[in-house]
Amino acid sequence: MKREWRMPLTILSIAIFALFIWWAQNHLNAYYIRVLSTAAIYIVAAVAYNLINGVTGQFSLGPNGFMALGGFTVALLVLPVSQKQIVYFLQPLIWPFNSFSLPQSLFIVALLLAGIVAAIGGIIIGFPTLRLKGDYLAIATFGFGEIIFVLANNLISITNGALGIKGIPEYSTLMWTWGWAIFSIIVVSNLAKSSYGRAMKAIREDEIAAEAMGINVFFHKMLAFTVSAFFAGVAGGLLATLITTVSPSLFMFTMTFNLLIIIVLGGLGSITGSAITAVLFAFLQELLRTVEAPIQLGPIHLPGVAGMRMVVFSLLLILAMLFYRRGLFGRKELSWDLILSIFERKGEGVGTTWKKEKMKLS
Amino acid sequence: MEKGKNEAILTMNHVTVVFGGLTAVNDFCIDIQRGELVGLIGPNGAGKTTVFNAITGQYIPAKGEIFFEGREITGLKPDRITKYGIARTFQNVRLFSELSVLDNVLVSYHARIKSSFWEAIFHTPRYLREERTFYNGGMELLERVGLAEMAGETAGSLPYGQQRRLEIARALATGPRLLLLDEPAAGMNPEETRQLMDFIKRIRDEFGLTILLIEHDMKVVMGICERIRVLDYGISIAEGTPAEIQANPRVIEAYLGEEERENAEA
Numbered sequence: 001m002k003r004e005w006r007m008p009l010t011i012l013s014i015a016i017f018a019l020f021i022w023w024a025q026n027h028l029n030a031y032y033i034r035v036l037s038t039a040a041i042y043i044v045a046a047v048a049y050n051l052i053n054g055v056t057g058q059f060s061l062g063p064n065g066f067m068a069l070g071g072f073t074v075a076l077l078v079l080p081v082s083q084k085q086i087v088y089f090l091q092p093l094i095w096p097f098n099s100f101s102l103p104q105s106l107f108i109v110a111l112l113l114a115g116i117v118a119a120i121g122g123i124i125i126g127f128p129t130l131r132l133k134g135d136y137l138a139i140a141t142f143g144f145g146e147i148i149f150v151l152a153n154n155l156i157s158i159t160n161g162a163l164g165i166k167g168i169p170e171y172s173t174l175m176w177t178w179g180w181a182i183f184s185i186i187v188v189s190n191l192a193k194s195s196y197g198r199a200m201k202a203i204r205e206d207e208i209a210a211e212a213m214g215i216n217v218f219f220h221k222m223l224a225f226t227v228s229a230f231f232a233g234v235a236g237g238l239l240a241t242l243i244t245t246v247s248p249s250l251f252m253f254t255m256t257f258n259l260l261i262i263i264v265l266g267g268l269g270s271i272t273g274s275a276i277t278a279v280l281f282a283f284l285q286e287l288l289r290t291v292e293a294p295i296q297l298g299p300i301h302l303p304g305v306a307g308m309r310m311v312v313f314s315l316l317l318i319l320a321m322l323f324y325r326r327g328l329f330g331r332k333e334l335s336w337d338l339i340l341s342i343f344e345r346k347g348e349g350v351g352t353t354w355k356k357e358k359m360k361l362s
Numbered sequence: 363m364e365k366g367k368n369e370a371i372l373t374m375n376h377v378t379v380v381f382g383g384l385t386a387v388n389d390f391c392i393d394i395q396r397g398e399l400v401g402l403i404g405p406n407g408a409g410k411t412t413v414f415n416a417i418t419g420q421y422i423p424a425k426g427e428i429f430f431e432g433r434e435i436t437g438l439k440p441d442r443i444t445k446y447g448i449a450r451t452f453q454n455v456r457l458f459s460e461l462s463v464l465d466n467v468l469v470s471y472h473a474r475i476k477s478s479f480w481e482a483i484f485h486t487p488r489y490l491r492e493e494r495t496f497y498n499g500g501m502e503l504l505e506r507v508g509l510a511e512m513a514g515e516t517a518g519s520l521p522y523g524q525q526r527r528l529e530i531a532r533a534l535a536t537g538p539r540l541l542l543l544d545e546p547a548a549g550m551n552p553e554e555t556r557q558l559m560d561f562i563k564r565i566r567d568e569f570g571l572t573i574l575l576i577e578h579d580m581k582v583v584m585g586i587c588e589r590i591r592v593l594d595y596g597i598s599i600a601e602g603t604p605a606e607i608q609a610n611p612r613v614i615e616a617y618l619g620e621e622e623r624e625n626a627e628a
Contacts, residue, residue, distance in 0.1 A: 187483050194482035195472045195493060198461070202469040205458035212418060212452075214444035214473030214536050223479060331460060 006336050014182060025174040033174060034242070039282035040177035041238050044184045045255075046262040046274040048231030053260075054268035054331075055192045056224040057204025059134060061256055062125065062141035063232045065148040068251035069121045070114035070233030071240040072152065075165045077102045077110040078241065083167045091157040107171045111180075111237045118233025119226045126225045130218060133207075145253060152248035164247025172242035180238060181275070184231050189271040189333065191227065200224050201269075254310075261317050266328050273329030281313075288312055369432075371396045371540055371572045372417070372448075377426035379412050379596075386412040388596040390426070394540070399566055399573045401587030403607075405617060409596040410576045411453055414542050418450050419443045430540065445473050449538035451529045453545045453576075459518030463509055463528055464500055466517045470535035471496040500535065506568070507531045507561075523554040527561070534569060541565075543575040547582045555579060559586050584608065592616065 024036060049063045076097045084093050084101070092098065102110050129140040152159045159165070191197050199220045202210040211217050240246045262281050266273030291312060294304040320327065332338065370393040379387040387409040394400055402410050415421040417428060419440040427436045435443050449470075458466050475482075477489040504510040507527055512520060517528060526546060533541060546562065547555045559582055566573050577583045583590060584604040592600040592607060594616040600607060607613055 190483045190485065191479065194479070194489070195468070195475050195496065196479045196482050198465055198469050199472045201461055201465070202458050205460055206456045208420070208440075209452065209456040209458065210469065211440040212420075212444060212450055213470045213532060214441050215469065216439075216441050216473075 009336055017178075017182075021174045021178045035282055035286050037172055037174055037177040037238075037242050038285075039279045040174070040181040041172075041235050041242065042259070042262060042278035042282050043181040043275045044177075044231050044238065045235035046259050046266070046278045047181075047184050047188045047271055048228040048235070049259045050263045050266070050268065050271060050274045051188050051192065051200075052224045052228040054263055054270065054274075055197060055204065056200040056221060058130070058221055058224070059138045060141040060225070060228075061138050061253075061260075062144045063228070063259055064251045064253055064255040065125075065141075065145040066118040066121060066229040066232035067236030067239065067255060068145075068148045068152060068248070069118040070236030071246045071251060072159055072165075072236075073114040073117045073233070074110045074237035074240045075168050075246045076158070077113060078104075078107065078171065079165060079168055087163075087165055087167065088157070088160055090161065090163070093160075094157045097158075104169065104171055107176070107241070111176075111234050114237035115230040115233040118236070119230040121233075122226045122229025123222070126222050130221045130225060142253070145251075145256060149248050149252060152251070159248065162248060164245055164250070166245045168240055168244045168246065170241060170244050172238045177238050177242065180234055184234075185271060185275050188227070188231070192271055196220065196223065204269075258313075261313050264317060264327055265320055267326055267330045267332070269331040270327070270329035270333055272334035273327060273332075276334070277328060284313075285309060369396065370394060370429075371431055372574070373429040374413075374417070375427050375429075377413075377416055377423045377428060379409070379416050379421050380424040386596050387416065387423075387593075390416075390593075390596075390598060392591060392598075394572060394574060396539075396572055397566075397570070399562075399586060399588050400575070401583040401590040402574060402576045402593065403578075403583055403590060403617070404593035407595075408593040410593055411544055412596075413593070414450060414544055414574075414576065417443075417542065418448060441473065444536050444538075447537070447539040448542065449533035449536045449540075450542040451526075451533050451544055451546060453548065455522075455525050455529055457517040457525055457529060457532070459516070461517055462513065463515050463517050463520065464497075464504065464513040466528060466532050467500040467503055467535045468496050470532050471499060473536065503531055503535055507534075507565075523550055523557075526550070526558070530561075530565070534565065538571065540572045540574065543573060543577075545576050545578060547577055547579040555582060558582070562586055 025033065028036070045063060045067060049060075052058050052060050076093075078101060079087070080101050081099070084098055088098075125141070125144050129137055129144075132140055153162050155161075192200070199210065199215045200223075202213065202215055203217055203220055207217055236251065239250070258281065262277045263274050265281075266275070266277035288309040292304050292306055292308045295302040372392070372394040374390055374392045377387060377390040378385065390413060402413060404410055412421065416423050419435070419438050419442070422437045427434055429435065430443070430446055430448060433446065435446060435448075458469060461469070475492060477486065477492055481489040501510060501513060504513055507530070509524065509528055509531060512524065517525065520528060530543070530546065543562070547558055550558060562573065562575070563586055565571060575587070587604060590602065590604060590607045591598060592610075592613050599616055600610045600613045602610065
């Protein structure tokens with residue numbers, strides 16, 4: 001496949017997809033729009049999470065914390081002042097958030113700030129914890145998520161505590177959520193494919209060897225962690241303005257667990273794999289509502305059990321670990337070359353292409 | 363005398379490395395001249411690899427200092443030391459096994475990148491130019507070491523001998539002036555070993571390298587090293603040309619054991 005074709009093909013398919021999103025926003029019912037938006041938000045969060053866990057190989061358990069930072073930031077920025085007075089009845093909201101709210105036209109600013117706040121959180125947490133390896137990093141980042149949860153419950157004059165913030169304007173349209181989903185896929189996969197991404201993958205493969213080849217290990221872990229936190233923050237912000245309410249319990253460890261299922265099933269290190277499983281996950285979550293309803297199998301009556309869906313997902317995860325450890329895509333990316341190779345079946349190695357190019361030049 | 367020729371590229375002064383109560387390397391001193399091919403030998407556990415790890419910054423010496431091209435590098439981080447011009451291979455191959463052969467080499471170019479990660483994400487012309495330069499440099503290098511055909515293969519799928527060769531190529535890609543090879547012939551058959559010896563001599567000349575190598579295979583050490591240093595229990599016990607080392611009774615005792623010496627004498 002000719003190199004020059006890839007870019008136009010990608011742009012064309014994004015354009016067609018954009019048309020679909022525009023059509024969906026105007027013609028689908030609220031339920032489907034909600035599911036599609038949730039899928040897009042899962043994409044943003046999962047793709048970002050995969051950068052640190054899959055590409056860089058650092059087992060973080062903190063994305064729920066970063067999403068919380070982003071979610072509360074957006075909520076505080078866009079909640080109308082009148083609504084703020086109603087919501088914060090336990091303790092008044094602190095200055096300056098009580099005196100202003102960003103209009104819808106500045107929603108993008110709110111989302112970017114959500115990302116930046118989360119990224120700063122990432123830097124602060126990354127400094128001490130990214131020196132840790134493996135299990136220790138996982139435990140430390142898990143602790144971070146819990147700290148955010150406790151803070152969100154207790155800083156009542158900022159977060160309104162366990163009651164959460166209600167009445168957030170519903171700004172997250174399909175255009176916003178899918179726009180960010182596509183943007184995050186492009187940014188993260190470009191980063192992963194770049195020289196910086198190679199350095200991150202080298203760290204995943206062998207940290208000592210990477211360092212001996214001149215890679216500044218700490219800087220690259222930090223870079224992955226911060227970019228990851230930024231998008232997690234944005235995802236949190238989008239979620240807040242989709243479901244119009246945030247509370248500490250929204251960003252509990254379950255959120256991280258969902259994302260972990262997505263990136264493991266999609267293939268650790270495969271950005272497009274995460275994106276596809278994120279969509280599947282969002283839809284499956286809805287389809288599997290049936291398993292939580294009471295079921296009548298002939299004479300046998302099974303009562304509905306709330307949380308049954310998570311059991312199904314956990315089973316899926318266990319099965320994947322047992323029989324399909326590399327997930328849907330392993331470390332491959334869905335690309336035009338991959339799609340075409342299914343039809344053609346005769347690939348050229350990098351070496352032969354290079355030789356041909358060299359011959360053309362001389 | 364020419365100044366550049368006689369100036370030591372690496373100087374280690376009284377370097378001591380301690381792990382808890384164990385002194386792995388004791389009062390180690392060496393001067394390596396530019397262009398030399400020096401061997402470091404000694405029985406298992408003599409502290410050879412520890413010397414390498416001290417030079418490359420994996421371990422910080424308890425005492426002593428290390429100079430590279432007149433600049434002190436003691437206690438610097440490994441990536442800094444590599445950027446100054448020292449590269450190494452590992453005793454047990456440590457390739458980035460899931461990455462392609464080409465990517466393994468390209469990782470080593472990354473330390474030289476000038477574009478920021480923003481430019482890398484948004485594919486600015488400067489980044490694309492740099493990436494192109496890396497790619498061409500990497501392929502050129504793979505061709506010189508005879509691995510260009512395998513550029514797209516996963517590094518972990520290469521036969522063992524080629525993995526060793528790729529490790530050397532990866533080290534060369536950092537653009538070193540001093541190359542440290544840790545048992546490059548380990549696990550190779552006689553034919554592969556012979557090829558490796560030619561290869562080491564060739565890269566030394568082609569890349570203008572100074573080489574310090576650890577090796578157990580005496581054929582390799584005696585065949586290509588101009589000067590040999592012998593370590594035993596962290597202490598230097600001899601130094602000299604291959605002929606001198608082969609005749610040195612202390613070396614024979616440490617290396618081959620008392621019994622072997624008796625056999626040799628008989």
